[in-house]
Amino acid sequence: MPQQTDSATRKQLCKINDSLLGKKLRVAGKVLSYDVVSGLIILVDGAYGLLLDISMALDGQSRSWATEHLSTIIGIGHLEQSAVGIRLYYGCVSSSTI
Numbered sequence: 001m002p003q004q005t006d007s008a009t010r011k012q013l014c015k016i017n018d019s020l021l022g023k024k025l026r027v028a029g030k031v032l033s034y035d036v037v038s039g040l041i042i043l044v045d046g047a048y049g050l051l052l053d054i055s056m057a058l059d060g061q062s063r064s065w066a067t068e069h070l071s072t073i074i075g076i077g078h079l080e081q082s083a084v085g086i087r088l089y090y091g092c093v094s095s096s097t098i
Contacts, residue, residue: 008076013048020079030070043075051073051082 008026016025027050029043039055052075 013045025077028074
């Protein structure tokens with residue numbers, strides 16, 4: 001029988017906090033920016049943003065849509081804290097450090 005994967009908790013970006021570190025989450029948002037070299041994507045929902053490492057999730061064909069500005073995607077994975085704080089500015093609204 002195939003191995004079953006752990007379920008992911010659905011969370012809005014505005015509801016993500018330190019208490020969720022290490023938990024498997026399912027998040028949705030729009031692609032603000034994607035760096036092909038590092039495989040990092042900035043996912044936004046309103047004034048909130050999340051940096052996702054999708055380097056192991058995309059193949060050559062998927063990279064074409066990942067670069068589309070403001071396309072909607074769903075990300076599933078474990079929440080980790082970056083060793084480096086990052087401040088995002090989206091329009092005139094400043095989001096918190098992620």
